[in-house]
Amino acid sequence: xxxxxxLALSAVANDDLIKTTTCKTNxxxxxxxxTYTRMGVTNLTVKTMVENETTRIQNIxxxxxxxxxxxxxxxxxxxxxxxxxxxxxxxxFSEEGLLECVNLMDSNLVTLDHFxxxxxxxxxxxxxxxxxxxxxxVDLKTLLDLNNVKTNTPENFAxxxxxxANKHKDK
Numbered sequence: 001x002x003x004x005x006x007l008a009l010s011a012v013a014n015d016d017l018i019k020t021t022t023c024k025t026n027x028x029x030x031x032x033x034x035t036y037t038r039m040g041v042t043n044l045t046v047k048t049m050v051e052n053e054t055t056r057i058q059n060i061x062x063x064x065x066x067x068x069x070x071x072x073x074x075x076x077x078x079x080x081x082x083x084x085x086x087x088x089x090x091x092x093f094s095e096e097g098l099l100e101c102v103n104l105m106d107s108n109l110v111t112l113d114h115f116x117x118x119x120x121x122x123x124x125x126x127x128x129x130x131x132x133x134x135x136x137x138v139d140l141k142t143l144l145d146l147n148n149v150k151t152n153t154p155e156n157f158a159x160x161x162x163x164x165a166n167k168h169k170d171k
Contacts, residue, residue, distance in 0.1 A: 016038055016127050017037070017038055017124055017127070018036070019034060019035070019036050020034070021035075028051055029049060029050050029051035030050045031048070031050075032047070032048045032050075033046070033048075034046040034048075036123075038124065038127065041063065042064065043060065043061050043062070043113055044058065044060055044061065044115065045058065046121060046122065053073075053074050054074060055073050056070075056121070057072075058071075058072075058121070058122050060089075060104070060113075062085065062087050062104055062112060065085070066082055067081065067085040067087060067089060067104065068080065068082060068085075070099075070102075070122070072120050077099060077120065079091065079099075086106075087104045087105060087106060087112055088104070088105045088106070089102065090102070090103040090104075090105060091103075099120065100117055101115060102114070102115040102117070102122060109137065110134055110137065111130050111133050111134055112130075113130065114129070114130055114133070135168070136164075136168045139167065139168070140164065143161060
């Protein structure tokens with residue numbers, strides 16, 4: 001039995017994300033595992049097995065703890081969010097029923113990690129994009145706070161909204 005192991009490391013988008021790829025081949029097929037780490041902690045593994053057909057298992061982690069599995073065996077996705085996770089898991093599907101993104105949030109709806117999807121494969125977004133999204137959410141929470149809505153005239157509320165929009169225009 002012939003086994004070849006290849007190892008590749010790459011920094012993704014000059015961010016704190018690192019992608020490690022291992023590949024094993026033998027007479028039966030090829031197994032590739034892409035492991036993504038953020039600040040030294042694994043947040044995503046993508047295991048692709050190619051024999052007669054392609055099977056892909058994607059595991060999403062938060063703080064080293066498995067929070068979600070996505071299985072693709074060629075006939076659709078099977079998604080399993082794990083109970084007792086330290087986060088809420090959100091998914092978004094296109095009108096065609098394709099998975100577009102996965103979001104990990106805390107109980108205050110702060111994004112802890114976010115993954116975009118291309119061809120049913122997840123990719124973590126850079127940390128600076130997560131920070132920008134959370135900054136926008138903080139300003140929107142302040143704007144939409146019930147006390148702020150009740151105590152401001154429609155004109156003042158609109159002015160606050162425009163100020164927030166301008167502040168985050170390039171984000």
